[in-house]
Amino acid sequence: MLIKPGAMLGMLGGGQLGRMFTMAAQQMGYRVTVLDPAEESPAGNVAERHLRADYLDHQALDELGATCAGITIEFENVPAPALNYLAQRSIVSPAAESVAIVQNRIFEKQFLASNGFPVVPHAVIHDKADLAQKIDAALFPGILKISRFGYDGKGQISVRKVEDLPEHFANLGYKSCVLEKRLPLASEISVILARDRDNQITFFPVPENQHINGILDTSIVPARLPDQITEKACEIAKQVAVQLNYIGVLCVEFFVLEDEQILVNEIAPRPHNSGHYSLDACVTSQFEQQVRVLCGLPHGSTKLVQAAVMTNILGNLWESGDPAWDQIFCHAQTKLHLYGKRKAKIGRKMGHFTVLTDSIEEALSQTQTIRQNLQF
Template sequence: MSAAKDVILPVILPGATLGVMGGGQLGRMFVHAAQSMGYRTAVLDADATSPAGLVSHEHIRTAYLDAAGLTELARVADAITTEFENVPAAALEQLAQTRPVAPAGASVAICQDRAREKAHFVGCGVDCAPHAIIETPEQLAAVTDDLLPGILKTSRMGYDGKGQVRVKTRAELIAAWDDLQRVGCVLEKMLPLAYEVSVIVARGRDGQIVHFPLQQNLHRDGILAVTTVPAPNVTEAVSQQACASAHQIAASMDYVGVLCTEFFVLADGRIVANEMAPRPHNSGHHTIDACDVSQFELQVRAMTGLPLVAPVLHSPCLMLNLLGDLWFPGGVTVQQEPDWAAVLALSGTHLHLYGKAEARAGRKMGHLTVTGATPQAARATALQAAAILGIAPF
């Protein structure tokens, strides 16, 4: 089976095997969705205890670029996707020689590199923060003062706040680049931020595209903490602009699959694109419990050529990330299980744990989605759950 663009691919029906590169929690939720629709699954991840590998029909325990592992995945899977933005694009391109791969390696390569990502936004006519590319001492010296204060971000391998340094002065910028080992970076001007939103779209092979309602996101220490839907501060104008921009970003890559684009809404009401992820996204986990179709089911539909349907939010909700810190209340050194019984005694709570045995500070161990009859009811219950778990109020 060829994945060449000029070949009309057949719909891949339940009973086939879907492969996923990466074994984390996103892969785990993809596997659950695929299996519920009747597909077999195969995960490629080197970790023998990876969350997705533990629940998949098959687990190929090799590195992402291992030739034998990629050959085996292509042998057993009828179509392949990725759950991690830093899976090497070259591995996806190799798999695409014999199997449909969505998203394509070329799209993932753009999302993996902040410099290319910014260039893609600009090329689409989508505003992003003023920025400068820093790959050489000469480019560092040429940075203009109006970009400070700013955030210096590594161009590659950065996520959940990793590889990011806030800098106020030129001296701090120089020191930060040194601390980052002088790898390629993007310096982004800090802007007056009102709030953050994300748009998750799914785009099919035929160009059909659908999206979820905007999610409003609260980050703490660079990691998503709370997602609220409907987004309480979003105006209709912001919603329309963000959705149109997300559609344009996906279409201009000829993207197939689920794509999340994060936006900053500024104090003056303007929106700027921050970054994108070529996969389902943490801010979309609520869709499992609060929508009639989840982001993971749409990922399955997009990669197999099944019809896409516009998702409907049937319940207002909040999603709380459950980080490993919650397993060490009050600074204790011995891991303790949070009081799930007390949390689940609250109406509308939906607990998702990812099967990770070891809790660590900042590690995503699970999430809690709280649904309610009204946004106010969902928020009130979410605050109760947060208080039980030791999550700071919001």
């Protein structure tokens, strides 16, 4: 079903991904209603309407479903029952069934393993009783991750040896967890794709990602890897989307090992931080593509116009006062995106900047200059 410009679209979630979706939709002639429980939010501040309510508030969901021709999400922890409820009243993508799998690390690992996708060696720990079982010593050193609501390094603890596991499990509140083996990585990449109801799939150029303290720091596009690795990752991501019956923009994160083996790390049922470069470096951004798929429009071109390096700006940068933004603006081919968040906090994503040049080497050099001048 085609949703034409002028229609109202719904967004569950008020963060920066919802903000960028909203701005892309408005540029295309759509209006947006954001449902988010916060008094104000990055997306709610730019949308035509902001419904301030819980994601399971049936009155708010009824209003959203009655007024919006299509509804999507901007973060994976939207309750799946809310999406099921809305699907009775409006077009919803992605579907609740897809989101329910990837919003839980245990379900996600089970889905991937049962469908034959390559994953990191791991073990599931539901409760103290599981700790009494013999945990494979080969999984250490490892990382213990809570199954729900962990992101940007939150809800994760490094575990050096099996004897440390009970203490760290207690530190995570005895919540269900996945223990993953630490592996020697050559690099990390992500595949961002869009799949529509006719099974048409388009891919964005694959970024190479660098993290600091579990938070994405920099994405380099295109990834500095052999084509056979990125092509294999795209094929795996495609099959993940098909097996999930996923409709919308999807990100599949991969570990690339030193022997060039690639393993699926995580799945995000939405546009992804590592795809923010597409706002400036591609003909069509991941957010415009999200609008297009939701509304039944043809996919836009994902052609990379220039090499790009995207760098996250965290709240740490405000510790010494307001940042010197002129250090970014003085570079004619660098784009600054701030997310409209009122308060800067340590580790909080406040924005990003993207350097566009004719070569990755030049973009990396300019990025380093900006970082040094901004002192981060």
